[in-house]
Amino acid sequence: MRDHALLHYDQTLFRDREIFEFGYTPERLHHRDAQTTELAWLVRPALEGAAAGNAILRGPPGTGKTTTVRRLFAEIEDATNRIIPVFINCQQHRTQFSVFARIFEAVVGHAPPSAGKHVDEIVRQMAGRLEERDAALLVCLDDANYLHDARQLNDLLYRILRLYETRDVRRPGVFVVTSDRCLDINAAVDERVRSVFHPIEVNFPAYTKPEILEILGDRVRQGLFPGVMPPSSLDLAAGITADEQDIRVGIDLIRRAVETVERTGRRRVTRKDVMEVSRSIIAPALQKRVEAxxxxxxxxxxxxxxxxxxxxxxxxxxxxxxxxxxxxxxxxxxxxxxxxxxxxxxxxxxxxxxxxxxxxxxxxxxxxxxxxxxxxxxxxx
Ligand SMILES: Nc1ncnc2c1ncn2[C@@H]1O[C@H](COP(=O)(O)OP(=O)(O)O)[C@@H](O)[C@H]1O
Ligand SMILES: [Mg+2]
Incomplete structure (x- = not known):
């Protein structure tokens, strides 16, 4: 029987397409227990009225840094009012004003009035409210290398870490996340910051191929109908992903391979499909790295x-x-x-x-x- 005879035009191979989108938070986060535990230890004192610790989270792109922090922050939000976690995507927020506007929003409950306000005023009002709430601030600067490139990282850390000097608030905890292995945060900040910022380093190594197989295998089981991605095709996709050291490559690869197969009315991804799609994913990534x-x-x-x-x-x-x-x-x-x-x-x-x-x-x-x-x-x- 020809393959495509089984498939009507309106039939899809995806059980749930969302599973393959970048913003999707996986139900299970494999192989990040150690990192999660370390970060949780830093946060724990804040539950008991003390200050949270600081951390630098380091690792190549696609090693679960963002996901780990987001999950931890969601858990904190569910568990307590004594800690206010604020997650900041520094690719989007690269100025003092826009970062503090996010913090303000989390602490006060609404966005700051945008017109004509100086950042000092935003900080002052936010700190006042923080004092009233008697809660500990925990800020994650995700992809902080963008702040560094914009020459904002040092001053921003200074302002956040020294909040407690002007107000009766607890010392905030800061997680600085970076994918840029050349960025040495300790060297990038000055003495005023260094004297209050004593981070532990939490490393996110690239996943090994067996780890990748497990992570991608989960997505395939949840997101596709049985048999769409046979083991040999999945294995090839995992190998390519391991070479690229970025789990996103694998997720994207599977999604695009399945879409291709779907378009041609077949219902099984072959190794050849994976190879062909991988070329279109890897070539632009290679080009970018060479250009840099x-x-x-x-x-x-x-x-x-x-x-x-x-x-x-x-x-x-x-x-x-x-x-x-x-x-x-x-x-x-x-x-x-x-x-x-x-x-x-x-x-x-x-x-x-x-x-x-x-x-x-x-x-x-x-x-x-x-x-x-x-x-x-x-x-x-
Ligand atoms: N250990 C894991 N288990 C399941 N999915 C993961 C895991 N690590 C990363 N992912 C998925 O891979 C993608 C990239 O992860 P992300 O946390 O954004 O990486 P990073 O911030 O290190 O670049 C996300 O879609 C995420 O859900
Ligand atoms: Mg990230």
């Missing part, structure tokens, strides 16, 4: 890709010898650039088999794709 590189590193990456295409000897030393005229940099600078390309997960630098401490320079993507990304006209930044 400093020019010298992008140039190096391009030459490495050209060498890889010619099947050249790819030990780090040979690559240096081959390119030294081009890169015009000493070995130390060359190694630093390689290291950065590795951190950006564009290349791997494994020990070269049988060659002592020498390393191989291996691309993580097909050389032709990398060359194309490097050569495409750069967008003005």
């Amino acid at each position: 590189l400093p020019e010298a590193e992008r140039g190096l990456l391009l030459r490495i890709a050209e060498m890889a295409l010619e099947d050249a000897d790819m030990t780090s030393g040979s690559v240096y010898e081959e390119l030294r005229g081009y890169i015009a940099a000493c070995p130390t600078v060359y190694r630093a650039r390689l290291k950065h390309l590795e951190e950006e997960r564009l290349i791997d630098l494994p020990l070269s088999p049988g060659r002592g401490r020498a390393r191989d320079v291996l691309l993580r993507y097909p050389p032709r794709d990398v060359i194309e990304c490097c050569e495409r006209p750069q967008k003005p930044r």
